[in-house]
Structure formats: C-alpha cells, structure tokens
Amino acid sequence: MRSDRRPPFLLSLGAFAGLLFLHVPLGFVILYAFTTEEKTYEFPPPGLTLKWFAVAFERTDIWAAIQLSLQVAAMSTLLALILGTLIAAALANHRFFGRETLSLLVILPIALPGIVTGIALRSAFNIMDVPFSTWTIVLGHATFCIVVVYNNAVARFRRLSGSLVEASMDLGADGFQTFRYVILPNLATALMAGGMLAFALSFDEVIVTTFTAGQQATLPIWMLNELIRPRQRPVTNVVAVFIILVTFLPILAAYYLTRDEEPGRGAGH
Amino acid sequence: MSAAAATIAPRGGLTGRLADGLWRHPRVHLLLLLIPPILWLGVVYLGSLFAMLAQSFFSIDEFTGQIDRTLTLSTYAQLLQLANLDIIARTVLMAAAVTIACALIALPVAYYAAVYARGRTKAAFYFLVMMPLWSAYLVKVYAWKLLLSKEGVVGWVFDAVGLGFVLDAILAIPVIGGPSLSTSYLGTFLVFTYVWLPYMILPVQAALERVPKSLVEAAADLGASPGKTFRSVILPLALPGLAAGSIFTFSLTLGDFIIPQIIGGSTIFIGQAVLIHQGTAGNIPLAAAFTVVPIVVMGLYLWGAKKLGAFDAL
Numbered sequence: 368m369r370s371d372r373r374p375p376f377l378l379s380l381g382a383f384a385g386l387l388f389l390h391v392p393l394g395f396v397i398l399y400a401f402t403t404e405e406k407t408y409e410f411p412p413p414g415l416t417l418k419w420f421a422v423a424f425e426r427t428d429i430w431a432a433i434q435l436s437l438q439v440a441a442m443s444t445l446l447a448l449i450l451g452t453l454i455a456a457a458l459a460n461h462r463f464f465g466r467e468t469l470s471l472l473v474i475l476p477i478a479l480p481g482i483v484t485g486i487a488l489r490s491a492f493n494i495m496d497v498p499f500s501t502w503t504i505v506l507g508h509a510t511f512c513i514v515v516v517y518n519n520a521v522a523r524f525r526r527l528s529g530s531l532v533e534a535s536m537d538l539g540a541d542g543f544q545t546f547r548y549v550i551l552p553n554l555a556t557a558l559m560a561g562g563m564l565a566f567a568l569s570f571d572e573v574i575v576t577t578f579t580a581g582q583q584a585t586l587p588i589w590m591l592n593e594l595i596r597p598r599q600r601p602v603t604n605v606v607a608v609f610i611i612l613v614t615f616l617p618i619l620a621a622y623y624l625t626r627d628e629e630p631g632r633g634a635g636h
Numbered sequence: 637m638s639a640a641a642a643t644i645a646p647r648g649g650l651t652g653r654l655a656d657g658l659w660r661h662p663r664v665h666l667l668l669l670l671i672p673p674i675l676w677l678g679v680v681y682l683g684s685l686f687a688m689l690a691q692s693f694f695s696i697d698e699f700t701g702q703i704d705r706t707l708t709l710s711t712y713a714q715l716l717q718l719a720n721l722d723i724i725a726r727t728v729l730m731a732a733a734v735t736i737a738c739a740l741i742a743l744p745v746a747y748y749a750a751v752y753a754r755g756r757t758k759a760a761f762y763f764l765v766m767m768p769l770w771s772a773y774l775v776k777v778y779a780w781k782l783l784l785s786k787e788g789v790v791g792w793v794f795d796a797v798g799l800g801f802v803l804d805a806i807l808a809i810p811v812i813g814g815p816s817l818s819t820s821y822l823g824t825f826l827v828f829t830y831v832w833l834p835y836m837i838l839p840v841q842a843a844l845e846r847v848p849k850s851l852v853e854a855a856a857d858l859g860a861s862p863g864k865t866f867r868s869v870i871l872p873l874a875l876p877g878l879a880a881g882s883i884f885t886f887s888l889t890l891g892d893f894i895i896p897q898i899i900g901g902s903t904i905f906i907g908q909a910v911l912i913h914q915g916t917a918g919n920i921p922l923a924a925a926f927t928v929v930p931i932v933v934m935g936l937y938l939w940g941a942k943k944l945g946a947f948d949a950l
Binding site for chain 1: 651652654655656658659662665666669670672673674676677678680681682683684685687688691741742743744745747748749751752759761763764765766767768770771772773774775776777778779780781782783785787788789791792830833834837862883887888890891892893894897898907910911914920923924927930931934
C-alpha cells in the first residue's frame with residue numbers, strides 16, 4: 368500500500384515520537400560514560416571526563432568476560448551456521464514426513480520464553496551430571512541461534528533457481544562440487560548475515576546464560592551482576608557503550624548484506 | 637548418439653562415488669542432512685524440555701528437601717495457592733498492559749512507514765526499528781535505570797518544566813507508584829514497553845504493506861474521512877499484524893525475570909519465582925510447574941492468534 372498524499376500531521380508526530388522513544392534512551396548511556404559523578408545517576412552530569420575509559424581498560428575481570436563472550440559467540444555461531452544451513456537445505460528442497468514439525472521445532476527455542484529453555488537445559492545438565500563449562504553455555508546459545516541462520520538461509524534457498532543446480536550437474540559437476548562452486552557462493556551473503564545476527568544474539572544473551580553458566584561470567588552476566596550490586600557505576604557505563612558498539616557493527620553489516628530481500632525475515636529474538 | 641553415451645560413466649574416487657550415491661538415493665541424502673539438527677533440537681533440546689516438564693509432576697519432601705520421584709499433582713496444588721496465583725495474575729496483567737501500550741505506539745510508526753515513507757526514508761525507518769531490536773538487551777534496561785532513577789533524567793525534565801508535582805502525584809498512586817520511577821511497577825511497565833516495541837512494529841508494518849492502495853482510495857471515494865478509513869478499513873486489516881506482534885510482547889513479558897528485578901517494586905513476577913524456586917529455595921518441581929504457566933498461557937494465546945490469522949503476518 369502506498370499513498371501519494373501528504374501524511375496527516377498527527378500521524379507524522381506519532382511516528383517520529385515513536386522512533387524518538389526507541390532511540391533517545393541509548394543516547395543517555397553514551398553521555399553517562401563521560402560523567403564525573405561516581406555514586407549516583409545525577410542528571411545533568413556535574414562534569415565530563417574520559418578517565419573511566421582508562422579505568423575500565425585496566426580491569427582484568429572485564430577483559431576476561433569479553434574474552435569468554437567472544438569465544439562463546441564464535442563457537443555458537445559456527446554450530447548454528449552448520450545446523451541452520453542443514454535444516455534450511457532439507458526444508459527448502461525436500462518434502463518429507465514431519466517437515467512442518469521440524470520447522471516448528473527450529474522456532475521453538477525462540478518462541479518459548481528464554482527462562483523455559485534455560486531451566487530445561489539446566490535440569491538436563493543436572494540429571495546427566497554434566498558440569499557447567501564454556502561448552503554448556505555454547506550448547507544453550509547455539510540452540511536459539513540456529514533459527515536466525517535458518518531464516519536467512521531458507522529465504523536464499525527459495526530464491527536460488529533450480530536450473531543453476533541442474534546446469535552444474537549437466538556440466539559434469541558432482542554433488543559436492545555443485546555445493547562448493549554453485550550453492551555456497553549463492554548462499555554466502557545470507558550465511559554471513561545470519562552468522563552476524565547469531566553472533567550479536569549470542570554476545571548479548573543473558574537469560575539462558577544465567578542457567579547454563581556455572582561460575583563463569585560472560586559480558587552480559589558481568590553487566591547483570593553490576594546492575595544488581597553496583598561497584599563502580601561509571602565503569603559499567605563504559606562497558607555499556609562498548610557493547611553498543613560491538614553489537615551495532617554486525618547488525619549494520621547484516622542489514623547491508625540482506626537489504627534486497629523481503630524485510631522482516633531476519634527478525635526474531 | 638548411442639544410448640551408451642547418454643549414461644554418464646561412474647565417477648572415480650571416494651568423494652565422486654559418494655556424490656553419485658547421494659544423488660541416486662535422495663532419501664539417504666535427506667537423512668544425512670537431517671541427522672545432526674534432529675539430534676540437537678529433537679533429542680537434546682526437546683529431551684530437556686520434557687525432562688523439565690516431568691519434574692513438575694514430582695514433589696519435594698518438606699522435611700528433607702529431597703525430590704520425591706513419585707508422580708503427583710501436589711506441586712500443581714501448591715502452584716494454585718493464593719500467593720502464587722497472585723504472582724501469575726500480576727505477570728499476565730503486566731503482559732497485557734505492555735502489549736496494549738506497544739500496539740498503541742507501534743501503529744502510527746508502522747502506518748507511516750508502510751503508507752507514506754518511500755525510498756531512503758523507508759529504508760531509514762526499517763533500519764531505525766531493526767537497530768534497537770538487535771541492540772543489547774541489558775544495555776537497554778540499563779539506559780532506563782539511568783533515566784528513571786530518583787536523581788535521573790526523567791525527574792530532572794519534570795522539574796525543569798515545573799511539573800515535578802505531577803510526577804510526585806503519579807508516584808503517589810497506590811500499586812503502580814513507589815518511591816521513585818525505578819522502583820515502581822510503572823517503571824517496569826515503561827521498560828517492558830520500550831524493550832519489546834520493535835517486535836510489535838515489524839509485523840504490523842508487514843501487515844499494512846499488504847493492504848492494497850485501491851481499498852484506501854475506495855474508502856476515500858465513498859466519502860470516508862481519513863479517521864473513518866483508518867477505523868473501518870486499515871485497523872481490521874492490521875489486526876493479524878497486531879496479533880503477531882502481541883505474541884512476542886506477551887511471551888517475552890511472561891518469561892522475563894531481569895527487568896522486574898532491576899526496575900520495579902518488591903513483589904515478584906513468574907520469571908523471578910522460577911529463579912527463586914530453582915535456585916535458593918531448591919524446589920525444582922515448583923519451579924518447573926511455574927514454567928508451565930507461560931507455556932500454557934502462550935498455547936492458549938497462539939490458538940487465539942491463529943484464529944485471527946496472525947501467522948500470515950509473521
């Protein structure tokens with residue numbers, strides 16, 4: 368639906384107010400990273416300083432949390448890329464019994480509240496006597512990252528013309544060669560986009576992680592602890608700005624990689 | 637060309653033979669594709685879910701604190717005690733209020749983006765909605781901690797325009813008020829609305845994109861005012877999108893235990909109850925029974941949403 372008329376004033380006002388509501392709060396996080404006030408969230412800040420960036424830089428607990436988060440996000444993304452592509456290939460090109468059930472199953476970890484997934488995995492680890500480790504965190508993250516890779520890959524598989532594959536086979540390529548030289552290059556940007564979103568999703572996740580991490584702290588868990596029991600508020604502000612930057616770049620990249628496809632497909636949290 | 641030349645000679649090498657074999661047996665090919673994801677999602681994930689649900693039919697021994705593995709409904713009887721029903725009612729009410737607020741804010745944004753925005757503005761709108769959707773959840777919650785605290789931005793703005801007494805009056809309202817916005821249910825409600833809003837905008841916009849322009853023109857030709865067109869033509873057609881968005885806002889609010897823990901009053905929500913029972917209280921059966929509540933509520937909700945055609949707008 369498109370209209371050539373000018374929008375009514377109230378509608379424009381509502382739309383821009385809605386967008387402002389979505390964006391203004393994050394701006395204040397950035398402002399607060401520079402405040403000189405240490406104990407409260409006083410506004411306006413009594414003064415501005417850069418020293419908290421240096422203080423945060425010296426903190427080893429923050430670096431450890433960042434390292435763990437990057438590790439977990441990288442491994443979960445890799446697993447999600449493999450599993451998500453396999454499911455997308457199966458669902459896009461084949462008709463089989465249980466097809467609908469499988470497509471529902473992929474969405475389930477994200478459709479159910481995170482707390483359900485979290486506590487389910489935790490009780491399974493307890494029953495099986497699996498000790499908490501980086502791997503238990505990865506297992507939880509990969510489970511809900513599959514769906515974003517799947518969403519991006521399945522949309523591309525549907526657009527991928529069957530005649531391309533047939534042409535490759537007719538010209539003598541075997542199945543693996545066709546996958547390597549025809550299917551994979553066509554999938555590449557969709558997988559990149561899905562992978563980046565999966566990375567951002569994992570890097571940011573806190574609810575499932577609360578249940579699947581033992582004593583280890585990912586960056587969001589570190590942040591959650593600081594929110595519940597604040598130690599040095601300005602340092603938390605600096606880390607918040609860092610997280611905004613780290614998640615912003617992959618989202619921007621994913622957006623540019625898939626902007627030709629129908630909007631809304633990459634969505635889901 | 638002879639018939640023999642038309643059949644391709646078998647390929648040499650292990651991978652070549654494997655590729656040929658998979659081509660001839662598409663069932664085997666499909667099975668190989670499906671085994672890893674089915675092991676992961678079907679066995680590990682679903683298995684965990686059922687193991688947890690099974691726990692809700694066990695009970696806890698009041699004296700020893702050990703889990704008694706005989707099937708019983710006593711944990712569900714415990715769930716239906718007044719104090720627990722109170723938690724459930726509070727959470728469902730909050731989810732409903734958040735859903736309505738998200739719908740009200742999302743409609744103008746989605747309507748503008750679908751109908752009036754084009755070219756670069758449209759791309760910008762889409763990006764400006766996607767950005768906050770994907771940016772870090774905890775940072776968003778934290779931003780509101782800064783805004784809503786007693787000495788924070790919102791209080792300062794109210795004082796600066798001389799409306800400090802209005803904020804005090806709002807905070808004095810029983811139940812939703814509190815000592816400051818960051819320790820009131822009103823604060824919890826604001827943060828939930830903020831955090832889940834993009835999940836409402838995207839499906840509503842998707843639904844509105846599909847409304848044919850001719851319908852709106854026909855309404856105008858037949859003499860309907862823009863307001864009347866909106867109420868009688870556009871709103872009913874946006875309903876599947878609203879239903880789809882509300883699935884997210886409702887489900888996400890039901891299961892969240894972080895927002896009410898950081899910004900909110902002293903009484904708890906379902907997510908916090910699960911956390912307490914599985915953690916410090918050590919009552920895994922009751923924690924499991926609590927997680928059944930959002931699953932059942934969402935099941936009913938999805939069933940209703942399906943009737944409204946919400947899944948076509950996802």
